[in-house]
Each structure stands twice: as C-alpha cells, then as structure tokens.
Amino acid sequence: MQKANNLKNMRLNYEQGQLLESNIKMNPFELFRKWFDQAVEAKIIEPNAMTIATATKEGIPSARVVLLKGFDETGFVFYTNYHSRKGKELNDNPFAAILFWWREFERQIRIEGKIEKISRKESEEYFNQRPLKSRYGTLASEQSEIIENREVLEKRFADLEKQYGANPPTPENWGGYKLIPAKFEFWQGRTSRLHDRICYHKENNNWKIFRLQP
Numbered sequence: 001m002q003k004a005n006n007l008k009n010m011r012l013n014y015e016q017g018q019l020l021e022s023n024i025k026m027n028p029f030e031l032f033r034k035w036f037d038q039a040v041e042a043k044i045i046e047p048n049a050m051t052i053a054t055a056t057k058e059g060i061p062s063a064r065v066v067l068l069k070g071f072d073e074t075g076f077v078f079y080t081n082y083h084s085r086k087g088k089e090l091n092d093n094p095f096a097a098i099l100f101w102w103r104e105f106e107r108q109i110r111i112e113g114k115i116e117k118i119s120r121k122e123s124e125e126y127f128n129q130r131p132l133k134s135r136y137g138t139l140a141s142e143q144s145e146i147i148e149n150r151e152v153l154e155k156r157f158a159d160l161e162k163q164y165g166a167n168p169p170t171p172e173n174w175g176g177y178k179l180i181p182a183k184f185e186f187w188q189g190r191t192s193r194l195h196d197r198i199c200y201h202k203e204n205n206n207w208k209i210f211r212l213q214p
C-alpha cells in the first residue's frame with residue numbers, strides 16, 4: 001500500500017481504451033450515454049456521482065460531489081438544497097461545471113454550461129419517491145449552515161418524523177437543478193500520457209467537434 005510520502009511515485013499507465021474520431025458519435029449526449037451505460041454494466045460503484053463546481057459572482061470557485069438523477073438532450077439533473085452554499089452561488093452565478101471520473105475505464109467527462117431550476121412539480125415527484133428516512137434527513141437539514149452539535153440535528157429529525165409520519169412535505173427550499181451543456185470534453189487515458197481528448201462545443205445550435213492535446 002502506497003503512503004502519502006510516496007506521492008511522487010504514484011502513477012498508472014492508462015491502457016484501457018482509446019477515443020478516436022472515426023468511432024465517435026456526432027452527438028455528445030449519445031457518447032455520454034454510451035460511456036455511462038458501460039460504467040453501469042461494469043458495476044462501478046455510484047457511476048452517477050459527479051463533482052460539480054460552482055463559483056461566486058466574484059469568480060471564487062467551490063466544488064463538491066452530488067448524484068446525477070436524470071439526463072437527456074435538455075441537460076443533466078441533480079437535487080439539492082437551494083439555500084446551500086452551492087445554491088447561493090448558483091443563484092448569483094448560474095454557470096457551473098460537472099465532472100465524472102470513472103477510473104475503471106480511465107475516463108473523465110467534463111461538462112460545462114448554465115444551470116436552471118427544474119419545476120416544483122418534478123422536484124416534488126422525485127422527493128416523494130425517495131426513501132422515507134432520506135426525506136426526513138433532507139427536511140431536518142438546513143444544508144451548509146452551522147449547527148451546535150449532531151444531537152440537535154437528530155432531535156430535529158425525530159420531531160419531524162413525529163409531526164409528519166408517512167407523508168413529509170417537500171421542503172420549499174429543496175429541488176432539482178438542470179445543467180444545460182454548452183461544452184463537453186471526453187477524456188480517455190492512453191499510454192505515455194498521450195491521452196485522447198475530444199471536445200464538443202455548441203455553436204449556433206450545432207456541435208463543433210475537435211481534439212485537444214493531452
């Protein structure tokens with residue numbers, strides 16, 4: 001097992017695949033779906049875990065992991081607290097970047113675009129299909145706010161369970177966001193650091209495709 005003092009020697013040669021212009025699909029959503037399905041079939045743990053980077057209006061960035069809960073050609077959906085740090089940053093600056101790293105395939109996907117809230121109806125539908133305990137966890141938490149200790153949170157959870165029983169309401173300040181992509185980059189690790197990087201940028205409603213140096 002390598003320890004942190006060996007960081008300079010930690011590296012792998014990437015040999016799992018290749019991404020060539022000759023076999024990419026014209027539409028980045030189709031390529032995303034193909035890679036995502038392969039990650040699911042390979043039983044990668046939480047293939048839908050993605051890092052999302054947001055920034056304040058001054059441009060100070062922050063990043064964290066969330067779960068992708070839906071995607072189609074209109075965008076990529078995740079759920080969170082609209083008053084959380086990310087929620088406040090997105091309110092002030094709707095541009096964000098999401099990132100998937102599937103190490104088993106030596107693949108990274110970067111997607112950038114603008115974020116919009118999804119409808120209240122869709123958010124409620126998703127909230128109500130979540131496990132009951134998760135719904136209470138969401139209801140009990142003022143995400144990203146300081147709390148005195150864990151007991152306060154657990155008491156709030158228990159009190160809410162008593163209050164609402166089997167039907168907790170969807171919190172007003174909780175729901176989905178959709179990232180509407182303007183840019184994709186598909187990265188496939190290759191040997192000798194000569195990785196493949198294929199980009200799709202939306203220009204005048206068409207996807208312009210090009211390769212970047214690794």
Ligand SMILES: Cc1cc2nc3c(=O)[nH]c(=O)nc-3n(C[C@H](O)[C@H](O)[C@H](O)COP(=O)(O)O)c2cc1C
Binds near residue numbers: 063066068085
């Ligand atoms: C694997 C994983 C999945 C997560 N999924 C979500 C999610 O779907 N929604 C969410 O709000 N937070 C999720 N989190 C927690 C976030 O990373 C983060 O702690 C939280 O959203 C607060 O971030 P913020 O203070 O920057 O707003 C997840 C964390 C991990 C590690």
